[in-house]
Amino acid sequence: MVKNTYMRWRLPLICLLWEIAMIILFGVFVRFDPEADAHWKEEWHQKNFTSDIENDFYFRYPSFQDVHVMIFVGFGFLMTFLQRYGFGAVGFNFLLAAFGIQWALLMQGWFHSFENGKILIGVENLINADFCVGSVCIAFGAILGKTSPVQLLILTLFQVTLFAVNEYILISLLHVKDAGGSMTIHTFGAYFGLTVTRILYRPNLEQSKDKQGSVYHSDLFAMIGTLYLWMYWPSFNSAVSNHGDAQHRAAINTYCSLASCVLTTVAFSSLLQKKGKLDMVHIQNATLAGGVAVGTSAEMMLTPYGSLIVGFLCGIVSTAGFVYLMPFLESKLKIQDTCGIHNLHAMPGLIGGIVGAVTAAAATEEVYGKEGLISAFDFTGDYKDWTPTVQGGFQAAGIFVSLAMALAGGAIVGAILKLPFLGDPADENCFEDDVYWEVPEDEESGLYHMHDPTLKPVTS
Amino acid sequence: MVKNTYMRWRLPLICLLWEIAMIILFGVFVRFDPEADAHWKEEWHQKNFTSDIENDFYFRYPSFQDVHVMIFVGFGFLMTFLQRYGFGAVGFNFLLAAFGIQWALLMQGWFHSFENGKILIGVENLINADFCVGSVCIAFGAILGKTSPVQLLILTLFQVTLFAVNEYILISLLHVKDAGGSMTIHTFGAYFGLTVTRILYRPNLEQSKDKQGSVYHSDLFAMIGTLYLWMYWPSFNSAVSNHGDAQHRAAINTYCSLASCVLTTVAFSSLLQKKGKLDMVHIQNATLAGGVAVGTSAEMMLTPYGSLIVGFLCGIVSTAGFVYLMPFLESKLKIQDTCGIHNLHAMPGLIGGIVGAVTAAAATEEVYGKEGLISAFDFTGDYKDWTPTVQGGFQAAGIFVSLAMALAGGAIVGAILKLPFLGDPADENCFEDDVYWEVPEDEESGLYHMHDPTLKPVTS
């Protein structure tokens, strides 16, 4: 079967049309938040600000930049582990994220920052747009190497839309707390991506099996991604929490969970392997599960030891998922999950939702203080009579809503991506940059394809 | 023609003498800014500060670190795309920037922070020194691979000096606003570098043509540079803006412009190529043009959709520049521009100057508020009667001054660099690390030079 992967008209057209649409929509709808507007000084006095430092920029900009690095370098380089798909990993991630953040500013803006017919954007909107795109990067992990850039842009358009709807249902209708996005980002993004890859199932993918592995240096590039995700995850989970103690606490809880997760990942990576050697795939991925799993609860009084326990369990679950579950998903359920997002995002995301529900339900005035409890769960206005138990129940509901949205949405979007003219690669060309990229004809790259027996490595 | 590239006495001598000069000049002139001085607490009460957090350190240090990463990792790794010049790209960039920031602290200090015979330095001076060196890194891009480290240090000395003079004319004499440096950094740096490389024209450079390309992994290293420049550019353009809304706004505008620029870069990279495949050179460079082009206007009320439009155009201009203009510049104008800085910095820099002039001229009290307009353009003191139109005119003048300084300065410095004893490489040794570096004799690197037909890659 010959596939038409010629991108020359399709890719430019979609990029240009959509960007023009963005310009028009931004022109009609998007303006600066008061704190970024030149009128700010005049509003100052009314807000009783005593200093420029009270601008939200100074509370959130450092965290924003950390999140930004996670999306572009973190996810981008994490996926460069494939030996011949480094350009696609970093480059397509760059493309879809750059488009996605614009569309997310609009979608999330209409739901959350819409005033007098205008969307007012500030630094918190930038963080939320990055978050939204994070869920697309996750889904991209499942279909990595098997789709065209046109398909990825279409995926992004729909997934961002559905993300914003789901987020609106959870945050605004169900009054769910999910600052680090265990449910909205990870559960939703991962099950969405897994459903899409299920729909796009390729029965003959083993034809490109030799390219699905890593080489020595590609594994080191991937570790750049891993480490930036790991290091900056405390910023991710605290970026949009309430000012003050909540941000502070979210960072500490995440730091603890991640540290613990590394130890159990290493333990199980060695344990589940006959030779007892460590597997780079586990180190690159399962070490991050602890960050995913405290996404909902990090800003709550999870406590440092509670965080250690969550990280401990997630390192085990995630590593075991790579060893036992992934082959099963592929052979029985026909889910071909290139990066193993089921292990890094789906299961830890579900755990994170549950931990969040339990932590919320267990909240007491003794632990939070009277004022603290109200502030942590926003028990004001319509919600002033809510109790932690009610909150816990709604948190749990949020998990199911996210799952349902992901499965239904993924099925529809997957079907759309099956349209015949979107330029996906043939089975034997999957995981191969030179379908969509000008690849330098260096001897090194040539060597990867060499099967000349005289070139076999001499065992040392 | 045999060239003497032996560095043993020349390079150490220049490094040591100049560093000693720095120590003497710092000893005579440089002291701490009051906010970094141990007397600060005593000045506090006079300034009506209520908290340590009002120290400028907390307003600017996170942005400073982002800029710092852009200069050393961003520019350094962006230039590692050459297959055999990675050490030179990262290493010489490191050397010239480390010297340049010291000399810039002095030069800029004399012009802007000189009080009672002393230069008082604080975090804003560090940012400005990094900015100044940024213009040298840009010029370095044009001559990458064709100069000795001694030449680079001489270039740095002169370019930093001229940068400071140009900046003084623009900022202090012409009252130009240019917080992100479209004119002072990009236009000046790029045309300066292009003039230097014109003067150093090498008619037989095709002798090292095989080394001018990239290999697979060198392109991935370069993407590290690209992404850090792209992600942190909002910090670059907002780093020295006024506290509060101006910094906030500058970051948002830059973020929008950059996102838009990625889409049009991808579109035109595919469109301008018969096979429709994406070219890594475009992705690595043209995606950044949007950041350059809002350097002047980002802190103004450019608005998010205005930023999208600027980014949209610059992605196109920059990518088209790589495809059409660069070969023309080389063959007709004898400008050998290794990294294509004409496309990434020169043209977008000019656009940035123009956008800035227009945005300033179009400013109204309605859009900025009365207080906001005065604060945004510093219409106080001698300038209290200025109108936006006048400001726009002076902005435009700044473009021409920067251009003139760059062309004249570049011509003189280029002539100096032609002095015969500075150790530049022969044509056939350009773009080759082992002229100036101890290069490991690994088989891998050896393979790059192999032309044994038995080793030709088997087409897969």
Place this chain on the structure above:
Amino acid sequence: MVKNTYMRWRLPLICLLWEIAMIILFGVFVRFDPEADAHWKEEWHQKNFTSDIENDFYFRYPSFQDVHVMIFVGFGFLMTFLQRYGFGAVGFNFLLAAFGIQWALLMQGWFHSFENGKILIGVENLINADFCVGSVCIAFGAILGKTSPVQLLILTLFQVTLFAVNEYILISLLHVKDAGGSMTIHTFGAYFGLTVTRILYRPNLEQSKDKQGSVYHSDLFAMIGTLYLWMYWPSFNSAVSNHGDAQHRAAINTYCSLASCVLTTVAFSSLLQKKGKLDMVHIQNATLAGGVAVGTSAEMMLTPYGSLIVGFLCGIVSTAGFVYLMPFLESKLKIQDTCGIHNLHAMPGLIGGIVGAVTAAAATEEVYGKEGLISAFDFTGDYKDWTPTVQGGFQAAGIFVSLAMALAGGAIVGAILKLPFLGDPADENCFEDDVYWEVPEDEESGLYHMHDPTLKPVTS
């Protein structure tokens, strides 16, 4: 001699047991600092805070993240220069640091943050834990490639413990100032590591000599580590300084020292080599010595030119150490120092201690102001009658205590690591990832071991 490097039971067991111990100890002892606790808002009013921005989180979190990057990416990638030990460098560094920060939170917490039977942790504790682990990363540099992960975890346990004791003696008993850790982190960590590697001396290590070098791309990976360490060092030295001018000053001094150090490193790298070419090992390491050597004094009124002088000297000392001292240490003193930590951390650390003592002793009320002097050296309470001279004397004492702790501790821990069942590699397998890692069987990696003469590189 055949060594048993089978990790399957030993490594999982130690990871799981120790992590469970962490959970139990955290459960018993660790709680949130008031500024990270949900009760914070209630404490607010008592502390006269007017804004959430006065939470310590906003003073220190950006610096924390920079330090975090230094520990995990900085140290991790700096050590990837070995051609076949990239996984071990990044991966084991990740493992030991993730365990170490947990144990450090406890050890340092008992000494410094223990209130009413609980350790209260906030962002400053996270920084200090990272600092403590930094000293373990340094020691790891000396034994890189020659130990098993089990040995490294044991090393971490003991070294963190001893670090905390030494730090307590210096900071709390001797009232020493050492915000950037010239003594507590670098001197202690380096001499500890050098003693350990002396005890673990391998007389036949030349059997793996061919793997001790770098290859072209591994040197570029190492430069990622170098640059992040270099760029973020100002954050390292200022991270736990007093709020306000002290943090500001520490960053400036460190920036100056590092810039100067690059110039003398380049000068001496070229000078000490007959061919006058630059050596990547020097650029990767000696350029950082300036940061180490102002670790103690950066927050003091060292002044920018004082910092330049320190950096100037340390670039020379460190580079000369690599050329002259390292071979001597190996052949005569039997100290096999893989990364050359003696040159980067030990000697500059000692210099840093001395510079700190002299700078403290030279402090005057004229330079610091009355209030400034008290605040800079904490001459309050029991220490209100101390003079700078006394402080300088105690600073000097701190150097000797750190040295003594390092040598004694290193000897004991080295002896423990010689226990026969810890799984260290045989001499011929040192510096080789595939002892402990699943390494991809790529042709590229195979080539490193090839000695087929038909594959010899053709000289260009």
